[in-house]
Amino acid sequence: MTAPILALSNLHKSYGALKVTDGVTLEIAPGELHAIIGPNGAGKTTLISEITGEVALDAGTVTFAGEDVTALPVHARALRGLTRSFQITQVLPGFSVLENVATAAQAHDGSSFRFFRSAGAERRLNDTAMAALAQVGLAPRAGTLAASLSHGEKRQLEIAMALVSEPKLLLLDEPMAGMGREETERMVDLLMALKGRYPMVLVEHDMHAVFRLADRISVLVYGRVIASGSPEQVRAEPAVREAYLGEEEFA
Ligand SMILES: Nc1ncnc2c1ncn2[C@@H]1O[C@H](COP(=O)(O)OP(=O)(O)OP(=O)(O)O)[C@@H](O)[C@H]1O
Numbered sequence: 378m379t380a381p382i383l384a385l386s387n388l389h390k391s392y393g394a395l396k397v398t399d400g401v402t403l404e405i406a407p408g409e410l411h412a413i414i415g416p417n418g419a420g421k422t423t424l425i426s427e428i429t430g431e432v433a434l435d436a437g438t439v440t441f442a443g444e445d446v447t448a449l450p451v452h453a454r455a456l457r458g459l460t461r462s463f464q465i466t467q468v469l470p471g472f473s474v475l476e477n478v479a480t481a482a483q484a485h486d487g488s489s490f491r492f493f494r495s496a497g498a499e500r501r502l503n504d505t506a507m508a509a510l511a512q513v514g515l516a517p518r519a520g521t522l523a524a525s526l527s528h529g530e531k532r533q534l535e536i537a538m539a540l541v542s543e544p545k546l547l548l549l550d551e552p553m554a555g556m557g558r559e560e561t562e563r564m565v566d567l568l569m570a571l572k573g574r575y576p577m578v579l580v581e582h583d584m585h586a587v588f589r590l591a592d593r594i595s596v597l598v599y600g601r602v603i604a605s606g607s608p609e610q611v612r613a614e615p616a617v618r619e620a621y622l623g624e625e626e627f628a
Pocket residue numbers: 392395397415416417418419420421422423424
């Protein structure tokens with residue numbers, strides 16, 4: 378078997394008496410789109426934050442691209458290509474779509490504090506930004522102010538900003554949240570197009586989207602993985618049906 382891009386081993390985290398992560402062990406294969414689903418409060422967002430380093434673990438190890446990153450801070454993990462998108466919105470509303478992505482590319486380049494940049498360097502940043510915008514279908518909106526984008530387009534922009542950081546793994550926390558049917562469809566198409574090129578961990582409540590996109594699904598309930606496998610395996614798992622009792626996707 379190929380080495381996993383991400384391996385979580387026996388993660389534990391409690392807030393007082395509340396165990397939000399209770400012995401989570403999970404491997405993400407290179408190129409895989411792995412969805413994490415579970416009822417509200419199951420600990421999905423906390424798990425993503427443990428992977429990025431925003432939440433410190435009580436116990437367990439996070440291994441990324443073969444390296445134990447458990448003790449590394451957020452920025453050191455980000456520099457290695459562990460990239461989170463969504464819920465941390467860094468879009469600057471008063472800047473154009475292109476400027477937002479170019480700024481993200483520049484920050485990744487580490488040249489944010491350089492006063493004088495050559496025209497060549499500027500062009501390279503813009504080219505990188507335009508390529509990312511093309512990947513997410515926002516190239517025609519490059520000159521538009523970010524503030525005037527629709528909700529769905531802002532989410533697309535955030536993906537473009539994540540892409541210029543040269544991710545080795547994309548962590549997506551509820552990218553479809555607050556979207557209508559049409560916007561959700563567009564996001565599914567976008568993630569489908571990125572699938573295989575970037576391994577992804579996707580936390581999402583929209584089950585139609587999850588079941589269309591995921592190679593594998595893990596189900597988190599009270600901080601524990603109660604099932605993990607292909608969409609078909611997970612759908613057939615009695616414990617999952619029980620956790621989602623009454624919800625149409627598992628009826
Ligand atoms: N910093 C914190 N201090 C105390 N409790 C916390 C903290 N962060 C999260 N929790 C609790 O941990 C549990 C898991 O929260 P988390 O946001 O990870 O769940 P989730 O599965 O992402 O939920 P949702 O699907 O509603 O977004 C919740 O009960 C939440 O109230």
